[in-house]
Amino acid sequence: MRKPKVGIFGLTGCGGCQLEILNLEDQLLDLVNAIEIVHFTEAITEYSDNYEIAIVEGSISTMHEIERIKKIGDIAGTIVAIGACAVSGGLNCLKNLYGLEKAKELVYRDKKKLIDSIEVKPVDEYVKVDYYARGCPPNRFEIVDIIRSLIVGKKPEIPNYPVCIECKRNGNTCVYELGITCLGPISRAGCNSRCPNSVSGCEACRGVIDDPNINAQKDLLKEYGLTVEDILKEFNLYNACRGKTIEQKNK
Amino acid sequence: MVLGVNAASKNTIYAPDVARITRIEQISPTEKVFKIVFDDEEIKNKFEFKPGQFVELTVFGLGEAPFSIISNPKNRDFFKLCVRNAGSVSRALHNMEEGERVGIRGPFGNGYFPYEKMKNHNVLLIAGGLGLAPLMSLIRYILHYREDYKEIMVIYGAVNPESILFKNEIQYWSNRGDISLCLSVDNPDDKWTGEIGVCTKLIPRVKFPPDDTYAAVCGPPIMYKYVIDELKKKKFKPENIYLSLERRMECGVGKCNHCHIGDKLVCVDGPVFSLWQIKNLKEAI
Amino acid sequence: MLYKVLDKSAYRDFVKALISEYEFIGPKKKDRSVHDFVPIKDISELDTNYMRVTIPPAKKLLFPPNEKLVTYEVGRKIEVRPVIESDEEILFGVNAWDINGMNFLDRVFTTDFIDENYISKREKLIVIGMDSKPTETNFSLSMGTEYAKDGFDIYLTELKDKYFIRIATARGNEIVERYAKVSDATAEDFRGYDKYMNNYRKKFKMSVNIKNFYDDFELIYDNEDFWKKIAKNCYSCGSCNLVCPTCFCFNIKDDIELNLKSGSKTREWDSCMISEYGLVAGGHNFRPDKENRLKQRYRCKLKTFIDKFGKYACVGCGRCIEACLAKINIAEDINSVKKEVSV
């Protein structure tokens, strides 16, 4: 089997997604054997412009990054977006909600004009993304699964069912029974329900399923004492860029 | 727990037997025919199937999917599948080469085309698109024992001339003269001289007496309703109409439940049902 | 069936002996509200006095949420190896309706083809039943599953000062003779048992009008408004399926290691309530809407297997009612079908 050349890139994000690749530990050597990593922002000093598959972390938040992602798009035949920031803009989009100018003012005061910062957008606003490994951080096994699928020529299976399924497979007690709210019923699975496993509510870091019952979720959260504002905040934590579409989806 | 079943076997119904692809033929832009032979002699000798039955084919590392057997049940050394490049497993299969190995479970399906009952009757075969594949085994069997059957008619509709399957075979049928053929395409090209439009429109032309005729039908889900309506108009009896149904299958052996329709499982009770069997099953068609 | 009694003072010694002699699985308090069946090392962990139906149900021992079925090596030759794992274990303290749930699965996994992966586990599992208190949502009495007549080795019923023991298998008898000081049940004991059962049956608060459902369902089938109404808040989240002691749908996945040398087939629990369930290649979905799927689930639970085995596929445990965040309630819905049909 031929080894595809792979570049792993970091844009605006926390580096956690790339770290999850390094965190593969047991599979890392197999991975290095299966693909040729020619670029890895976080782990390799060398730099290469010769790759077929680009794995991209982070959202686009500067003019400079628009150029970078376009260049990556020109070179790579396949683009895999990893992590909420790259897939949906992620938490970075809270900045958009706050207001770009206001945010610059707050953090950089009089120097704000010097700062290269634009409205945060996910990667697929600028280039075509072939596969998404959602989540904040993404599930490292899902990243492996995508890479493996690309090698053997299979379409990676990305669940389109709610987190509750995995949560129940894992035998968890639903956190609602403990008085904790959870976005599990509308959020896309694939994380192995890691938040409910730790007795915490799902925050929809992988986004929502294709056909979420938003109205039911609102009713439910209301019942647990959340205000409309709280509910929107819950939905928006990782999905502010796409927040509007969540709302529209149920109409 | 004493269940009264003998669980001595160390095998599982989910383990495929290894087989070899010995020939690959591209018969249309999206379909290939695969000739398959089991590695193990004993398994090969035991493998026996009836028209309409299917196998579960594993591409190792990729997945499994059900495919109907299209070859004549009389051939015991090999069997053939016709596969459309439609998804993961089928795409991988299309990328394979002669000599490569796959896994096979089966044959499955207790519901098959009743070739015994059809004897001494007319047989009407109606196929849409890839639906011709599951009927191939039946047609080949009948032609093998041609004298046992009365009149035979094949109505076959394809999207366009290019996508017509088994062109050579169809040519051969028309040369034989003892089988009537009605071909139709939705989108003709310049050279097309045959019928145009959905193949259900051809059913009114059938002249067979309904009491003396069996119909075998296979096609995409939307086709069935129209075919049944037309056959009903012709006063065909529901117990004489046989349909091959398609549902999602994970196991093929009646466990995973994905293919159930009411109290029937497509994999073990079908995939071929008489219309009578499923008449009152909501969701069936 | 053999009938014996065990003095209450001898009960702890009996259980202790079983814990030390066998792999012992029993109900243990998991968190504030639920119990789970887990390996027990010491009698102090065991809590048979559970109220909330245990989640996940004990079926996970026979039909685990994830189970490897086959492994294979891909080289010049392909070697396929079936994986059938089973250990002799005791399942202790499982209640009647869950035993009936397992009995139902027994039928499923032995009809048409025998599923060795399930059956080999089931045959090795020593089942010791015990009653538990029904929850508010339990309607087992209506479903006729509040009493188990088979599917166990030993069944203990707690009377005032003794346990009434029903022994259903030779294996169960051997265990009782070996580890418990029992005596034959007397007429007096049977009377005590009878009284207990009468009392026990009074504890089921929820009841359903299941009698005519088989036919009523056909009448309600095409009433779209009805199904839309009851499925309105359904998330298609599958929780109802995954907590159910009788649900058995699964997917099979093929996986290959990154070294592309060894792979496996694994099955995992699936749910008929999610939209992918009815999807076939090419994108056609046989059950695109949540109301189709809910209707389908009710049919599967309450009608399909009457046709096939003469049994309901619902034991009335009420788990799905408690698990559903959308408050969709199978018991109430059975009753509202009756109501809807009778007006």
Added chain:
Amino acid sequence: MIINIKDKKIEELIFRIPEPPRFFEAMLVGRKYDEPSHIASRICGICSVAHTCASIKATEKAMGIEPSLQTINLRKLVYHHENVRSNVLHVYFLAIPDFFGVGSIIPLVETHPEVVNIALRTKKIANDMVRIIGGRAVHPIRIVVGGFTKLPTEEEMVEMRKMLEASYPNFEKTLEVLKALEIPDFERETEYISISDPIDYALYDGNIKSTDGWEIDDQNYMDKINEKIVRYSTAKHCWATRDAFMVGALARFNNNYERLTDNAKKYANELGLKAPCYNPFMNNIAQFVEIIHSVDDSIKLINEILEEGLDEDKAMAEIKPKGGRGVGVVEAPRGLLIHDYTYNDLGRVEKANLIIPTGMNYANIEKDMYALVQAIIDKSEVEIRLACEMLIRAYDPCISCSTHLLKCKLINK
């Protein structure tokens, strides 16, 4: 990073951080008290536990929440292992390849498989520790305001102890590798700032202390630490008593050497690391010594926790949301990390100020670089560039920028 050299004299030296600005201070505004730690965690995937803890400490301070001793011990335990895995990443994945003259750990798979295996094993142990206690390796889930959403089980604690105990032989082998490395002989005395505690080798909690002799309560960090926005970088620059200071492993080592375990001291000694040490390149060695200390101390902590027994009732402290200001200061792997929150009466963030360690070191890196380039100005361009890059990497500014993005641009040489 730009160095402009003219006639063997440095004209200009600018160290620029390429990180895009992320505006966390703005994102936090208006969020409910239980959310900042989740949001702040996303500042950095490599030090997500540090940000989580700093954030939680600030919130707890602001609202007067008192976590149990069990909670604090568990936090210290998980904290150790973020430090370990980050140090492992730095020592094994960046520094060692550097010294072997290769671009990454990947070529070492062929040439030094032993080292690679040790690196992966050690990293896995540290990650597993964070996974078990925090619920996942990156952006922990269970560590929240007030305590833990879920506790590890006693079996897991025992398992962790076993893993840790099994890791010592790896360190012995690493010691041999490190001893053989030639560490550049370069010294520049500066101010070293870290947190400090009378008993612990402080990582999770303590006063802010400087080698220049001052020590202040963490709530009063503003008395000493100043921040300014510089023209050419999105990270803010910091200074205290002098015009620059250093934070990180070496600063901690210089301030807290006495509180290291004997075993860790032994390793330091073997590697020729003595407090105070003024060679920034020795930062890597200090990191390795800290790994030893963390493993030693973790085993001690686990024993203490097991002795007490894990108690569900102590998992979460009582929380009454209210207004107020609180500061959380911790040692992130890269040094002092400060979160400063002001809450309104509804328990929502009104104002947030975050000071990250990489920002603190900038001024000092510039100063070091200046001295270093001056010292080797006669060498070739390639050598100067390499030395500068190694210096930056020694600081471990933040892993994503310590690699290729930090290209030295030499002008006019």
